[in-house]
Amino acid sequence: MKTNLWENYKDKKEVFDFCENYREFLSNNKTERECTKFAIAVAQKNGFKELNTLIKENKKLKAGDKVYAVNMDKSIALFIIGTEPFESGINIVGAHIDSPRLDLKAKPLYESQGFCMLDTHYYGGIKKYQWMASPLALHGVVVKKDGTKIDFVVGEDDDAVVGISDLLPHLEKGPEKKAEFSGEDLNIIAGNIAKTDAKENQFKAFILDILKEKGIEEEDFFSAEIEAVPAGKARNFGLDKSMIMGYGQDDRVCAYTGLMALMQIQSPQKTVCNLLVDKEEIGSVGATGMHSKWFENTVAEVMNLCGQYSELSLRRTLNHSNMLSSDVTAAVDPNFTAAFNPATDAHFAKGISFNKFTGAYGKSGANDANPEFIAALRNELDKQKVPYQANEMGKVDQGGGGTIAYIMAKFGMNVIDAGVPVLNMHARWEITSKVDIYETYRAYVAFYGLKTK
Ligand code: MN
Ligand code: MN
Numbered sequence: 001m002k003t004n005l006w007e008n009y010k011d012k013k014e015v016f017d018f019c020e021n022y023r024e025f026l027s028n029n030k031t032e033r034e035c036t037k038f039a040i041a042v043a044q045k046n047g048f049k050e051l052n053t054l055i056k057e058n059k060k061l062k063a064g065d066k067v068y069a070v071n072m073d074k075s076i077a078l079f080i081i082g083t084e085p086f087e088s089g090i091n092i093v094g095a096h097i098d099s100p101r102l103d104l105k106a107k108p109l110y111e112s113q114g115f116c117m118l119d120t121h122y123y124g125g126i127k128k129y130q131w132m133a134s135p136l137a138l139h140g141v142v143v144k145k146d147g148t149k150i151d152f153v154v155g156e157d158d159d160a161v162v163g164i165s166d167l168l169p170h171l172e173k174g175p176e177k178k179a180e181f182s183g184e185d186l187n188i189i190a191g192n193i194a195k196t197d198a199k200e201n202q203f204k205a206f207i208l209d210i211l212k213e214k215g216i217e218e219e220d221f222f223s224a225e226i227e228a229v230p231a232g233k234a235r236n237f238g239l240d241k242s243m244i245m246g247y248g249q250d251d252r253v254c255a256y257t258g259l260m261a262l263m264q265i266q267s268p269q270k271t272v273c274n275l276l277v278d279k280e281e282i283g284s285v286g287a288t289g290m291h292s293k294w295f296e297n298t299v300a301e302v303m304n305l306c307g308q309y310s311e312l313s314l315r316r317t318l319n320h321s322n323m324l325s326s327d328v329t330a331a332v333d334p335n336f337t338a339a340f341n342p343a344t345d346a347h348f349a350k351g352i353s354f355n356k357f358t359g360a361y362g363k364s365g366a367n368d369a370n371p372e373f374i375a376a377l378r379n380e381l382d383k384q385k386v387p388y389q390a391n392e393m394g395k396v397d398q399g400g401g402g403t404i405a406y407i408m409a410k411f412g413m414n415v416i417d418a419g420v421p422v423l424n425m426h427a428r429w430e431i432t433s434k435v436d437i438y439e440t441y442r443a444y445v446a447f448y449g450l451k452t453k
Pocket of ligand 2: 250281
């Protein structure tokens, strides 16, 4: 294997150009809803039709047709119908579009020491101290009782940001010094002007007046999803600009590459699908998570429009499918080498990283991919001259993690984890290598065309 993939490129322009578009996507899409909206726009531009509209209009689908289905504005599946029958299986690239963050509580507003505050409940695995003393933006949606949706974005571009205060080092000698903060410590400061003609809660009242201008009442936070995320754009990283630093690259880097790869596919033999789901970071639960029946139902609907649906055919289709659980893995970190086994863990600039299994402490909770499937993948990637690396994530017994792989494997399909290596995963700003991003995209293009029995 080459020491560093950059040497493969005489002209690095194709890598940099692809990643510039990715960087823009990352800067502009920080929630699952925003990512879904982005994917819909890409789909429509590329001739995909919306599934429910086709059902309503009694339209049929045939080989080469493109269709997408959206689940509650927070997950999306896009299909290109193959020439082979569904029963030969679907080639699926599946990523998640939710990322660790702080969610506003259903009753977030309160006052303390002359400040209007916003109470939060963190989502996913975070190191809490990282979220303090740094600029945060609020992204989300407020739904009024009559169903009107108000998009809520504060803190991007030159707009004012919000944030959580941290204690000055000078006063850390006393009991306030903490190694780790509790979730209840993560309170956002929202304002400091008093509405003096309000009878009580003057600081809260001032902020409520500002929200009222956007059509939002205090009670509306109950029917809202507002996420506090790192404010600002994704950046080129390194003096050589070989990397990208940005929020939410777990797993939007695999979502973006999988989606863009699908757009390269024309008239496939097997039906191909890019699946972008929500709620992975909290266990893939809920109606928009991978554990939901939604994907299965959607495949049934698509098969039906192709005139190929029966309960048994659906089971066979899922059973015979192949999937890349396209999720990030941890790259060996030069500042924390003790957590890794450099011989078996992922490195930057070596291409897409395959994790045969994830899990922790003796592979517990892992999807352990089959060598027969891996052999077919190796063959295809080598044929297409796509570089890749085969890794674990961290030292044995160091810890571990999971993805949506094991959930899809329940259908009996072949699944393997495959994605971009990341430095400081789950931090506010995660780092990836541009060449890995580009080669992951190429690997997904190759996978969509994979022929297996
Ligand atoms: Mn992930
Ligand atoms: Mn994650």
